Amino acid sequence: MGFLDKLSNAVNSATEKAKGVVDNAKASMEQKKAEKEALEAEMQQKTEEKKNEIINTILSNENNGSLFDGIDKDTLLNFTKNFYDKLLLPAKSVALSKIYMHPYIDGKDLEKVIAAVDNYDDSETPILLIKAENKQLIFITDKSLYFVLCLPENTKYMVKGKVSNDEISQIDFELGEEKSFVKCDGYTFAEFKTTKVITEDFISLTDYFTRLRNKAFDITDAEVDALIKEKIGSKIVSELKKYMVYDDEQFVYFAWGLDSLAAKDYIVCTNKQIIVLDREGFGATSNVHQFYYEDITSASTEQNSNSESLTGYLIDTAVTAATKTCDLYFSVAGAKNKIKTLYKVEAERIVAVYHEYRKAAKDAAAQPQVVVQQATEDPLAQLEKLNKLKEAGIISDEEFNAKKADLLSKI
Structure with a gap:
């Protein structure tokens, strides 16, 4: 066999081997595909069976x-x-x-x-x-x-x-x-x-x-106050009580801040005021800001600055992500205060609380003052008492006659 024949045989042999490798790889791929399809079919059947089991049992x-x-x-x-x-x-x-x-x-x-x-x-x-x-x-x-x-x-x-x-x-x-x-x-x-x-x-x-x-649909202020106290713990409650001067002051909302590294910042709404505590220097220093509802002239978020429209906040909240951060603004005595450490849904809840209690404060201030007049005793009954005082020697005849003349003038 000549050199060319040997070379031709070698090429043919290599070709056959390569073809065999390709065929084996193809067969392996087809087998894996078939196994995958079988597994897929099996799992789909099991999901259908499990779905029917859940629904039919219920x-x-x-x-x-x-x-x-x-x-x-x-x-x-x-x-x-x-x-x-x-x-x-x-x-x-x-x-x-x-x-x-x-x-x-x-x-x-x-x-x-x-x-x-x-x-x-x-x-x-x-x-x-x-x-x-x-x-x-x-x-x-x-x-x-x-x-x-x-x-x-x-x-x-x-x-x-x-x-x-x-x-x-x-x-x-x-x-x-x-x-x-x-x-x-x-x-x-x-x-x-x-x-x-x-x-x-x-x-x-x-x-x-x-x-x-x-059907217990009513959620009382006392329930909210008790729940917030339970959630935040006695230590923070005691810290906040320092800034709550009214006997009937209750917690109505509380939000943790986002920016703190070593300690928690927070903002709390009571039925009287909004208290903001932020920390500096890894919790070493704390700043407390108090805003009474009657002193706040407007409240808004960065996304919706129309502070007069509470409906706008609720609609906006419903169509935006709850975990989006949001800036909150309070206007007090002409100064604008910015709070950055809140999620959007939390900031808008605070705005809603502000509107509720601001309106309540305005309504209370607009109520007419009722003047209560103390009942006066009948002049004749008073005259009888004076006569007994004179007979007992407690008042003189002159004092009795002067009081008598005054009482008779009122009859």
Whole structure:
């Protein structure tokens, strides 16, 4: 065999080997693709089975009415907003909490939720959004409960479903050491990793749904005051009491600041004033600013400077991210005071509190003063008393006659 023949054979052999390698790689890729498609099909089947299990179990459970049974939509929306403003938001980290309530569910966030859930009905009104790890969520509207949950066998796959509120009479939030659970009429349909945030959020959610079940819609100033004191602790309460001079002064709102490195800054609203405490030099020095409502001529945020329009703040808040930072301005005696350490939803809550108590102060000042006249004793009865004093020798005849003449002139 000549050199050229040997060279040709070598080339052919190399070509065959290369072809074999390519064929093997192709076969391997096709096998992996087939395995991936098989796994995908298996997981999709499992997600469908899990979705049906959750929905069918909830539907089969005996319930005693709907989730918002006997509560009209306006009452539900008003209570939800009040609960968030007065009980959930004060002294709570907006950036950490995973609870979002009407009307503060961000527009962009809502778009993502709608894209994630199954068969969303855009005629519904969002009430409550709960987020958890691995992009899990529970989304409750005025008509339905939506869920997006991890498949237990593979958390990369999501179980998505929807149940009418009419099929649920009670939802509960149960805390555990490692896992915490969400239950519909006793059935556990979701479980999340127990964290400090989940613990605080579940306590708030339990309070919210308990109040709804009991139709306890009124949130008193005393309740708000007690809750804020519990959240911020006795040390800060004692510090703030130094600047609260009225016996009936109560906490109505509290927000932690954002800028502190070594110590917490904060701003507090009472029913009399707004107190701002900021620290310098890593907490070594603190500055306290007090603004009484009757002294504040205007309050606004940087995004919406129309301080006369409270409606503007609430609408603006509903369509912007709760975790966006915002500057807050107070005008007092012609001077503009700027506060930079707040989230937007917190700043706008303070503006709303200002408007409420500023209006109350104006209304109280405008009330007509009632002059109370003390009742005068009948002149004849007084004359009889004077006569007894004269007979007892306590007053002279001259004094008696002078008083008698004065009293007779009034008859």
